[in-house]
Amino acid sequence: MADSSVADVDAQALLDEANSTSDAQGEPKFTLELDQDQKDIKEWVHGFAEGVVRPAAEEWDEREETPWPVIQEAAKIGLYSFEAVGQFWADETGLTLPIANEELFWGDAGIGMAIMGTTLAVAAIFGQGTPEQMGEWIPQCYGDADDVKLGAFCASEPDAGSDVSGIRTSAKYDEAKDEWVLNGQKAWATNGGIANVHVVIASVDRELGSRGHAAFVIPPNTPGCEQGAKVKKHGLRASHTADVHLDDCRVPGSCLLGGKEKLDERLARVREGKKAKSQAAMQTFEASRPVVGAQALGVARAAYEYALDYAKERRQFGRAIVENQSIAFDLANMKLEIDAARLLVWRAAWMGRQGHKFENAEGSMSKLKAGEVAVWVTERAIQILGGNGYTREFPVERMHRDSKIYTIFEGTSEIQQLVISRAISGFHIK
Numbered sequence: 001m002a003d004s005s006v007a008d009v010d011a012q013a014l015l016d017e018a019n020s021t022s023d024a025q026g027e028p029k030f031t032l033e034l035d036q037d038q039k040d041i042k043e044w045v046h047g048f049a050e051g052v053v054r055p056a057a058e059e060w061d062e063r064e065e066t067p068w069p070v071i072q073e074a075a076k077i078g079l080y081s082f083e084a085v086g087q088f089w090a091d092e093t094g095l096t097l098p099i100a101n102e103e104l105f106w107g108d109a110g111i112g113m114a115i116m117g118t119t120l121a122v123a124a125i126f127g128q129g130t131p132e133q134m135g136e137w138i139p140q141c142y143g144d145a146d147d148v149k150l151g152a153f154c155a156s157e158p159d160a161g162s163d164v165s166g167i168r169t170s171a172k173y174d175e176a177k178d179e180w181v182l183n184g185q186k187a188w189a190t191n192g193g194i195a196n197v198h199v200v201i202a203s204v205d206r207e208l209g210s211r212g213h214a215a216f217v218i219p220p221n222t223p224g225c226e227q228g229a230k231v232k233k234h235g236l237r238a239s240h241t242a243d244v245h246l247d248d249c250r251v252p253g254s255c256l257l258g259g260k261e262k263l264d265e266r267l268a269r270v271r272e273g274k275k276a277k278s279q280a281a282m283q284t285f286e287a288s289r290p291v292v293g294a295q296a297l298g299v300a301r302a303a304y305e306y307a308l309d310y311a312k313e314r315r316q317f318g319r320a321i322v323e324n325q326s327i328a329f330d331l332a333n334m335k336l337e338i339d340a341a342r343l344l345v346w347r348a349a350w351m352g353r354q355g356h357k358f359e360n361a362e363g364s365m366s367k368l369k370a371g372e373v374a375v376w377v378t379e380r381a382i383q384i385l386g387g388n389g390y391t392r393e394f395p396v397e398r399m400h401r402d403s404k405i406y407t408i409f410e411g412t413s414e415i416q417q418l419v420i421s422r423a424i425s426g427f428h429i430k
């Protein structure tokens, strides 16, 4: 187990840094000009994506297995670590996290998710845990370069996808033993069952719907927490996705993120009919969506670049196919859409980091646009490669399969539209 006292200090320092957005000049201005730190991180992640991730992409997509050796390489250079994610996140402009994600997923989305999937669990612990819980559990999500570990975040269930208020997994408190007992079935968990640490969203009071939910850490090797069926997927196949079964799974009272006192206060407030903090939760989602959008951008940019090079090389009718206006215009529009999506992603990332209110659901806008752009651009890339694009000999076929997830997870495109339409209209659109 990692030295929790050291990790404790790191988590507290990051928390303090995150909470102080102001400096002598006030909040940083939004600028498209990257500073030297941002450029260095971009180059560093790009180098790893190009040299290590890309060459391994086809193999792990075909194997449909977690690419442990690649994750280990990422851990060796410090990219797979809380320190790296914390450093990306601490950038007060908010741009480093999306930039790093775009570069990594430019290498390959399946491997990218195998490396970044842990951050879903880490973000929950970081967002909801006490400094002690952060210090104890975050290092255990990563392990170290010699013994790499994973984290999993389990919210979705067979009957609770877009509608998380339908979560049925229950958590009952056993006061005599100061333990929580969890029962239920989680679906679609990235790293589910193979993770060292699982973060599970469970209902402590079904009558309160999503306001009765709480997040629990399931420590490594806890009896009653088992992997269910592994999902065979269309894309993102190097990333493990599985059901997780919780069967009288007992965890210590200290595994409730944020602690029992805070939960009891919140439940009492809700039962008294006072306003829950759903607005705060919504703002948190808005802030995390640009990162997912940035991953989609990485896939789109990779496919666009491949198609552009191919179109300049491939000759038909005595000329390069790019010399045909229809192909050249497609490429122009691909570039246009990617750059437009990136502007939305960076705007939302900057807003999120400054603590601005997302008046028009700008975070949802960024994820919606980037996800749809990724699907469209990768489909066009296949078209530009013709028959070759349709084969597994060329990477755009894999990129197209991978891109589709970005209109589905972390809120489907329709759910993003729902959030945006409610924000702009003030009506409770259904």
Ligand SMILES: Cc1cc2nc3c(=O)[nH]c(=O)nc-3n(C[C@H](O)[C@H](O)[C@H](O)COP(=O)(O)OP(=O)(O)OC[C@H]3O[C@@H](n4cnc5c(N)ncnc54)[C@H](O)[C@@H]3O)c2cc1C
Pocket (backbone or CB within 6 Å): 120, 153, 154, 155, 156, 160, 161, 162, 163, 187, 188, 189, 190, 191, 233, 236, 241, 405, 408, 409, 410, 411, 412, 413, 414, 415, 418, 430
């Ligand atoms: C590869 C992969 C990895 C995942 N990883 C995780 C993970 O790590 N942890 C986790 O908790 N979950 C994870 N998920 C689950 C993911 O978040 C859900 O799949 C997603 O939220 C959609 O839920 P659903 O699949 O149940 O679809 P549904 O909610 O059943 O939606 C089906 C369709 O109905 C539409 N729809 C639903 N409600 C409305 C509405 N009100 N208005 C208009 N249209 C609507 C949807 O947009 C969609 O098109 C993952 C999923 C996949 C595929």
